[in-house]
Amino acid sequence: MKLFVYSYRDFDEGEFFNKYSSEYNIELGTCREAPTLENAYLVSGYAYISVITTKIDADLVTRFHELGVKMISTRTVGYDHIDLHKAEELGVQVSNVTYSPNCVADYTIMLMLMSVRKMKRIMERANINDFSLPGIQGREMQNFTIGIIGTGKIGRTVIKYLSGFGCKVYAYDLFENSEVKQYAEYVDLDTIYTKCDMISLHMPLEDSNYHLINKDSIAKMKDKVIIINTARGALIDSVALIEGLESGKVGAAGLDVVEKEFGLYYYDLKSRVLDNRELLILRGYPNVIVTPHMAFYTDQAIDDMVHHAIKSCWLVENGKENPWQVV
Numbered sequence: 640m641k642l643f644v645y646s647y648r649d650f651d652e653g654e655f656f657n658k659y660s661s662e663y664n665i666e667l668g669t670c671r672e673a674p675t676l677e678n679a680y681l682v683s684g685y686a687y688i689s690v691i692t693t694k695i696d697a698d699l700v701t702r703f704h705e706l707g708v709k710m711i712s713t714r715t716v717g718y719d720h721i722d723l724h725k726a727e728e729l730g731v732q733v734s735n736v737t738y739s740p741n742c743v744a745d746y747t748i749m750l751m752l753m754s755v756r757k758m759k760r761i762m763e764r765a766n767i768n769d770f771s772l773p774g775i776q777g778r779e780m781q782n783f784t785i786g787i788i789g790t791g792k793i794g795r796t797v798i799k800y801l802s803g804f805g806c807k808v809y810a811y812d813l814f815e816n817s818e819v820k821q822y823a824e825y826v827d828l829d830t831i832y833t834k835c836d837m838i839s840l841h842m843p844l845e846d847s848n849y850h851l852i853n854k855d856s857i858a859k860m861k862d863k864v865i866i867i868n869t870a871r872g873a874l875i876d877s878v879a880l881i882e883g884l885e886s887g888k889v890g891a892a893g894l895d896v897v898e899k900e901f902g903l904y905y906y907d908l909k910s911r912v913l914d915n916r917e918l919l920i921l922r923g924y925p926n927v928i929v930t931p932h933m934a935f936y937t938d939q940a941i942d943d944m945v946h947h948a949i950k951s952c953w954l955v956e957n958g959k960e961n962p963w964q965v966v
């Protein structure tokens with residue numbers, strides 16, 4: 640069978656694509672660029688294609704369908720970048736992957752600690768030999784009440800890690816999980832907003848939670864609340880967050896994701912004027928850490944992403960059940 644891989648990166652994914660394509664006897668076609676209507680023709684003759692988090696809108700899904708694509712496999716956990724309605728309507732299967740939740744959970748804890756200990760300011764000052772103390776006093780995690788919104792695999796791992804810090808943990812999810820109850824108390828969203836010193840987001844982006852963190856929810860939060868987002872940018876209304884930071888209501892933020900990051904992250908744009916004012920404003924604040932959607936980026940995760948992308952296509956081709964099928 641044949642698989643066409645978009646956004647192919649030989650420097651980190653290459654060894655795993657070689658390993659798993661020979662293990663599953665799959666012929667690969669590759670292209671470093673993200674899929675577009677212009678380069679969609681490359682998939683002619685391929686029933687399976689692999690993509691990452693670049694926009695796959697209705698027109699592109701339609702074009703792939705016309706070219707004979709049977710399945711779009713995204714080597715990511717999230718699939719909000721793909722027009723699932725169009726795929727379902729046309730009978731194009733969409734599949735995601737799973738990878739160790741520890742990569743994102745580790746990174747979340749790092750952003751939490753960096754925010755609580757004002758690490759951006761400490762590092763910026765140390766780099767210019769400013770070793771003064773005013774303005775960089777931190778707080779202690781043991782004195783925090785932390786709210787985790789979303790208790791899927793990543794949220795659960797973060798909660799388990801937090802149990803070692805001695806802080807109080809509240810959790811929110813539509814579906815409660817018994818493991819979480821060992822370490823955290825499930826509460827409603829308003830309790831998370833009103834009682835927590837730090838709030839961390841761990842849910843997929845859906846129509847129902849777009850801008851979950853907005854002017855109204857921020858108004859309910861404790862003064863100096865710290866907001867951490869390693870999930871999806873559009874869970875937070877960036878303008879409302881900026882206003883919260885400007886007023887001092889929000890004390891700090893650790894953001895691995897931001898709204899409108901498509902077309903920016905994973906490209907070298909150092910000579911370009913970026914088309915995302917909110918990102919630039921947020922990045923400029925001393926109490927906001929912005930990283931370019933890197934929480935996933937470990938050796939283990941890349942191995943899992945490539946392996947599961949290839950295996951899911953192989954399973955479908957061989958008429959077996961695909962545990963990663965989305966539609």
Ligand code: COI
Nearest residue numbers: 692714715716717932935
């Ligand atoms: C995902 O797997 O959903 C991620 O967020 C990581 C991806 C951007 C590579």
